[in-house]
Amino acid sequence: xKEFRDRRVIAGLLRKISRQARRAGPPVRLMExxxxxxxxxxxxxxHPLLLGAGVEMMSGPGCPVCITPDAHHRAAIGLxxxxxxxxxxxxxxxxxxxxxxxxxxxxxxAPRSRVQVVYSPQDALxxxxxxxxSEVVFFGAGFETTIPSIALAVKQAAGQNLKNFSLLPxxxxxxxxxxxxxxxxxxxxxxxxxxxxVTAVIGTAAYDFVAAEYGLPGAVAGFEPADILLAVSSVLDxxxxxxxxxxxxxxxxxxxxxxxxxxxxxxxxxxxxxxxWRGLGFIPRSGLRLRKRFQGFDAPGRFGLKVxxxxxxxxxxxxxxxxRGVISPPECRLFGRTCRPExxxxxxMVSPEGSCLVYHKYSKQ
Amino acid sequence: MSARPKSEARSAKRTRPPGAAQxxxxxxxxxxxxxxxxGRLMREFLxxxxxxxxxxxxxxxxxxxxxxxxxxxxTTDGYVVDPIFFPGGDIGSLCxxxxxxxxxxxxxxxxHLSVSMILEEGLPEKDxxxxxxxxxxxxxxxGVQVATGDTKVVRRGQADKLFIVTSGVGRVVARPETRRxxxxxxxxxxxxxxxxxxxxxxxxxxxxxxxAVKSDCAPLGFLLPLWKQGVLWMRDVxxxxxxxxxxxxxxxxxYSILVEExxxxxxxxVRGACELLGIDPxxxxxxxxxxxxxxxxxxxxxxxALVRHPQGRKAAVIGRIERKAGRPGExxxxxxxxxxxxxxxxxxxxxxxxx
Amino acid sequence: MCLGIPxxxxxxxxxxxxxVDYLGTRVKTNLAFIENARxxxxxxxxxxxxxxRLDEEEARETLSLLREMADLQDP
Numbered sequence: 001x002k003e004f005r006d007r008r009v010i011a012g013l014l015r016k017i018s019r020q021a022r023r024a025g026p027p028v029r030l031m032e033x034x035x036x037x038x039x040x041x042x043x044x045x046x047h048p049l050l051l052g053a054g055v056e057m058m059s060g061p062g063c064p065v066c067i068t069p070d071a072h073h074r075a076a077i078g079l080x081x082x083x084x085x086x087x088x089x090x091x092x093x094x095x096x097x098x099x100x101x102x103x104x105x106x107x108x109x110a111p112r113s114r115v116q117v118v119y120s121p122q123d124a125l126x127x128x129x130x131x132x133x134s135e136v137v138f139f140g141a142g143f144e145t146t147i148p149s150i151a152l153a154v155k156q157a158a159g160q161n162l163k164n165f166s167l168l169p170x171x172x173x174x175x176x177x178x179x180x181x182x183x184x185x186x187x188x189x190x191x192x193x194x195x196x197x198v199t200a201v202i203g204t205a206a207y208d209f210v211a212a213e214y215g216l217p218g219a220v221a222g223f224e225p226a227d228i229l230l231a232v233s234s235v236l237d238x239x240x241x242x243x244x245x246x247x248x249x250x251x252x253x254x255x256x257x258x259x260x261x262x263x264x265x266x267x268x269x270x271x272x273x274x275x276x277w278r279g280l281g282f283i284p285r286s287g288l289r290l291r292k293r294f295q296g297f298d299a300p301g302r303f304g305l306k307v308x309x310x311x312x313x314x315x316x317x318x319x320x321x322x323x324r325g326v327i328s329p330p331e332c333r334l335f336g337r338t339c340r341p342e343x344x345x346x347x348x349m350v351s352p353e354g355s356c357l358v359y360h361k362y363s364k365q
Numbered sequence: 366m367s368a369r370p371k372s373e374a375r376s377a378k379r380t381r382p383p384g385a386a387q388x389x390x391x392x393x394x395x396x397x398x399x400x401x402x403x404g405r406l407m408r409e410f411l412x413x414x415x416x417x418x419x420x421x422x423x424x425x426x427x428x429x430x431x432x433x434x435x436x437x438x439x440t441t442d443g444y445v446v447d448p449i450f451f452p453g454g455d456i457g458s459l460c461x462x463x464x465x466x467x468x469x470x471x472x473x474x475x476x477h478l479s480v481s482m483i484l485e486e487g488l489p490e491k492d493x494x495x496x497x498x499x500x501x502x503x504x505x506x507x508g509v510q511v512a513t514g515d516t517k518v519v520r521r522g523q524a525d526k527l528f529i530v531t532s533g534v535g536r537v538v539a540r541p542e543t544r545r546x547x548x549x550x551x552x553x554x555x556x557x558x559x560x561x562x563x564x565x566x567x568x569x570x571x572x573x574x575x576x577a578v579k580s581d582c583a584p585l586g587f588l589l590p591l592w593k594q595g596v597l598w599m600r601d602v603x604x605x606x607x608x609x610x611x612x613x614x615x616x617x618x619x620y621s622i623l624v625e626e627x628x629x630x631x632x633x634x635v636r637g638a639c640e641l642l643g644i645d646p647x648x649x650x651x652x653x654x655x656x657x658x659x660x661x662x663x664x665x666x667x668x669x670a671l672v673r674h675p676q677g678r679k680a681a682v683i684g685r686i687e688r689k690a691g692r693p694g695e696x697x698x699x700x701x702x703x704x705x706x707x708x709x710x711x712x713x714x715x716x717x718x719x720x
Numbered sequence: 721m722c723l724g725i726p727x728x729x730x731x732x733x734x735x736x737x738x739x740v741d742y743l744g745t746r747v748k749t750n751l752a753f754i755e756n757a758r759x760x761x762x763x764x765x766x767x768x769x770x771x772x773r774l775d776e777e778e779a780r781e782t783l784s785l786l787r788e789m790a791d792l793q794d795p
Contacts (some may be wrong), residue, residue: 003786011787036723045704076763119572119642122750145724148753149769197724200764200772221726225702226786252778253764259772262753327402342406352643362706505794573748573768637743641765
């Protein structure tokens with residue numbers, strides 16, 4: 001599998017892309033939606049290489065930690081600082097997002113409470129099993145790649161009658177913000193790179209509307225450098241043919257129909273709801289919440305929390321515009337100055353997939 | 366002091382915009398975990414608080430070991446690793462080798478150590494015995510004597526099992542000469558990277574991972590003869606990993622440093638665990654590996670000497686000092702895929718209490 | 721996080737709990753979303769779950785396409 005990172009392969013793909021982009025009219029602006037794509041593109045130095053080949057990649061709202069509003073983070077912080085004997089479990093990057101009340105990492109827990117960084121929702125379940133005397137709240141933020149595993153954790157908790165486990169949900173769907181972005185007409189892009197692992201769950205038909213209603217092509221991409229370039233080339237090909245559509249360029253992992261088992265589980269445990277996104281605002285039917293049957297595992301309900309997103313960012317932070325692909329991180333005045341990885345002003349500088357952190361870490365300035 | 370120097374003259378020229386030297390991340394004016402990470406925040410803290418409080422000229426460049434009068438070198442270190450026992454080592458072998466290595470890379474033959482221990486009430490005696498035996502074994506292996514020490518006990522909960530503070534004294538036999546570094550000079554690492562950090566991280570049991578990774582904790586005394594073979598600069602690759610340590614060298618030079626991703630030696634288990642956990646091995650601390658700069662003409666002989674030694678079998682030339690790539694003071698990575706990117710020093714702690 | 725790694729199934733029980741291997745590291749994994757998962761299968765691992773199978777035939781096809789791109793020889 002080394003070919004996926006081999007420089008001769010990359011060079012060959014770039015030559016092809018260069019020829020295509022020249023005919024299409026450079027620079028061709030494409031948007032990658034997934035934060036892990038942004039990371040791959042910058043980590044391997046592909047952004048400047050693509051620019052040189054006539055393709056400008058803009059990053060979109062694909063970082064679940066970045067688009068989770070302040071209110072959710074503050075709810076989590078409130079739980080661990082004000083409730084005794086409570087374990088707040090979360091993925092690592094979410095614990096470092098700064099809010100007007102500090103971050104989860106810097107919060108001072110109430111007596112016998114703590115923040116636990118977990119790799120999987122299963123770790124949080126295990127903590128709940130091992131410590132029946134503590135409340136364990138899993139602050140679960142994710143897109144459709146992660147949501148099935150969060151749903152499964154809740155279902156298992158229900159099956160095992162675990163009274164001390166609950167979920168603070170920040171669950172987001174990928175297709176609705178694409179529609180919101182395209183409707184806003186803020187971004188001028190000519191095609192999309194669709195997230196490979198999200199699509200492995202939801203299937204390729206989820207993006208048909210982009211082609212059918214907005215006339216834009218897109219390709220599902222994997223996460224190796226060659227995968228990104230194969231997908232870019234595929235989108236350019238459609239642009240040249242004037243044929244919007246969705247191509248699957250990650251066929252070794254993505255089946256057209258997605259993963260029916262994972263989707264069935266999501267369907268069983270969760271239902272679609274309206275949601276407010278950081279930076280993008282209100283998007284109808286773009287989030288998920290626990291179904292009535294599982295309401296007992298909803299942490300906001302259990303602890304009487306109001307999680308209402310209001311105006312979120314710390315002053316000067318343009319994370320919202322970065323998430324919408326309107327500006328690239330260096331265009332924000334705070335970038336690299338008062339907003340740096342060690343002193344972040346917004347979530348885009350905290351999450352390993354946040355565009356600002358990725359740019360700062362990986363781009364040769 | 367096991368700290369990373371930042372040349373102040375150079376930093377005055379290459380300033381970030383005003384307001385960039387901020388207080389530590391925690392707005393409450395308290396010590397944050399980031400300060401111990403070995404990254405940018407820690408260095409700013411050192412400049413403000415340490416250099417601001419102590420006036421000795423010996424401290425000015427925040428060296429790993431101070432070269433005192435009469436060819437004596439002195440270093441000190443604190444050890445708070447969690448857990449205290451891990452595959453490939455423990456806090457005992459760590460405190461000896463870490464101290465010894467600070468002396469070796471500053472050009473001194475390690476001779477004596479002091480070991481000061483802070484014990485938590487309730488620590489099992491057999492654990493303490495195991496650590497002490499480990500210290501004794503490591504000291505013998507490194508050819509140093511534990512000459513003096515101290516023990517304190519604090520109440521349960523006021524220390525986490527066991528903390529150790531050491532100092533080490535050695536005899537100066539060489540001095541790093543960063544001023545003689547020139548474009549074309551080779552950057553060499555003495556072995557595979559990242560093993561110590563990963564071994565400690567996995568030993569915490571937070572992840573449901575099983576791996577064969579063992580800490581690389583070991584004494585670097587075998588590198589001492591290389592000073593006479595022309596080595597210009599050496600650093601043990603601890604906190605902040607290869608990238609942070611090379612960034613700090615780069616900042617002192619009127620050149621850039623270019624490292625080739627493909628040449629960096631990484632063992633298969635480290636590669637695997639890092640990809641799984643989403644960790645960048647270039648920022649992982651080792652405790653038995655060094656990175657060095659050697660004049661172009663002498664690199665072949667130095668590498669040859671390294672690979673012939675059991676501890677240096679995987680040594681490799683990973684890059685060079687550059688004049689034409691990037692800007693002076695930068696550390697650049699030529700990626701596997703043929704791209705080029707700038708490496709920044711570690712900013713906030715990836716993994717707390719690794720050493 | 722979309723971080724997904726191709727890993728090989730080493731073992732699994734009837735509840736879908738199992739272990740996969742990635743470059744020598746063993747990871748406790750939930751295989752509930754993979755139909756008929758068996759030891760020896762390759763899956764994509766994400767946050768302790770297998771979210772999809774790796775299709776070896778498709779992988780081979782993509783590899784040979786990439787080799788063409790680089791004008792490399794096809795073994």
